[in-house]
Amino acid sequence: MNPNYPELLKRFENNPILTASMWPYPIHTVFNPGATLLKDGSTLLLCRLEDRRGLSQLGIVRSKNGLDDWSIDPTPFMTAEPEIYPSECWGIEDPRITYINELNRFYIAYVSYGEKGPSVSLANTKNFEDYTKQGLALEPNDKDAALFPRKIQNKWLMLHRPIEKDSANIWISNSEDLIHWENRKLVFGARNGSWWDAEKIGLATPPIETKEGWLIIYHGVKKNASGYLYRIGLALLDLEYPEKCIKRCNDWIFAPETEYERFGDVNNVVFPCGITVLADKDTVHLYYGCADTSIGVAIGSIRSMLNWLRNQ
Numbered sequence: 001m002n003p004n005y006p007e008l009l010k011r012f013e014n015n016p017i018l019t020a021s022m023w024p025y026p027i028h029t030v031f032n033p034g035a036t037l038l039k040d041g042s043t044l045l046l047c048r049l050e051d052r053r054g055l056s057q058l059g060i061v062r063s064k065n066g067l068d069d070w071s072i073d074p075t076p077f078m079t080a081e082p083e084i085y086p087s088e089c090w091g092i093e094d095p096r097i098t099y100i101n102e103l104n105r106f107y108i109a110y111v112s113y114g115e116k117g118p119s120v121s122l123a124n125t126k127n128f129e130d131y132t133k134q135g136l137a138l139e140p141n142d143k144d145a146a147l148f149p150r151k152i153q154n155k156w157l158m159l160h161r162p163i164e165k166d167s168a169n170i171w172i173s174n175s176e177d178l179i180h181w182e183n184r185k186l187v188f189g190a191r192n193g194s195w196w197d198a199e200k201i202g203l204a205t206p207p208i209e210t211k212e213g214w215l216i217i218y219h220g221v222k223k224n225a226s227g228y229l230y231r232i233g234l235a236l237l238d239l240e241y242p243e244k245c246i247k248r249c250n251d252w253i254f255a256p257e258t259e260y261e262r263f264g265d266v267n268n269v270v271f272p273c274g275i276t277v278l279a280d281k282d283t284v285h286l287y288y289g290c291a292d293t294s295i296g297v298a299i300g301s302i303r304s305m306l307n308w309l310r311n312q
């Protein structure tokens with residue numbers, strides 16, 4: 001860490017918290033988990049599990065404090081079902097979980113990977129005992145999606161990242177029934193040239209509601225001579241018109257630094273898909289994939305992130 005920059009997200013001392021060797025059945029890697037708090041205050045992660053075919057499915061782990069003593073479910077929670085959903089024929093990946101109070105259900109936006117490319121699919125569950133898949137929500141090529149936790153202007157909203165004409169930017173779509181998504185609008189885009197987020201960007205975790213706006217954690221990718229670098233930045237969207245980006249960071253706030261983030265199946269990647277906000281309504285646990293190989297957690301504060309963003 002460079003002491004001249006504030007440490008907005010502090011790595012947990014026992015990172016990586018989850019690795020493939022801990023699993024009760026054979027998996028190759030575990031990464032990019034969605035996260036949520038359950039009613040009893042415990043943490044549930046929905047992890048991407050890649051096997052030796054190269055295909056991914058999703059499995060649950062739980063912990064009382066969201067940091068250690070993880071219990072790993074003996075079988076995967078959600079698997080690809082290509083016979084019913086051909087868009088899942090190469091697996092399901094990178095889930096983002098949003099609890100929707102009005103419906104008393106958790107909604108999972110995940111990447112379904114099929115012959116036409118990656119697309120966004122939705123599933124919902126009451127208690128993570130079983131689930132209902134809703135199928136394709138957004139056609140390929142689209143990913144990095146999450147729902148907002150409530151209706152805004154009477155519509156459900158989803159942030160997502162289509163790739164078109166080689167550009168990869170963050171968009172928002174709305175829906176009346178959580179099935180049909182329309183009225184797509186650009187929220188903010190990848191920058192140009194040598195910026196840290198010039199190659200492509202995508203939503204990292206579901207939006208967090210604050211008094212100042214929706215706090216957005218996103219990943220930005222830079223391409224250089226040794227490949228791609230995945231880093232993390234912040235933005236703020238208007239509370240009532242979230243298609244309006246009211247603030248965006250210049251500097252990234254979190255980047256591959258430790259050995260487990262620098263080296264793995266894909267070097268130099270930190271890729272968060274899940275965040276939990278603790279009972280003090282300020283402390284957050286950010287769960288991220290490390291080099292597409294293991295899972296780490298970093299601890300931060302919403303207030304500090306907003307203060308920092310204000311001064312950018």
Ligand code: BMA
Pocket residue numbers: 032093094230266269271289292
């Ligand atoms: C992105 C996604 C992530 C992955 C990252 C780095 O495009 O596919 O699942 O972690 O690349 O490889």
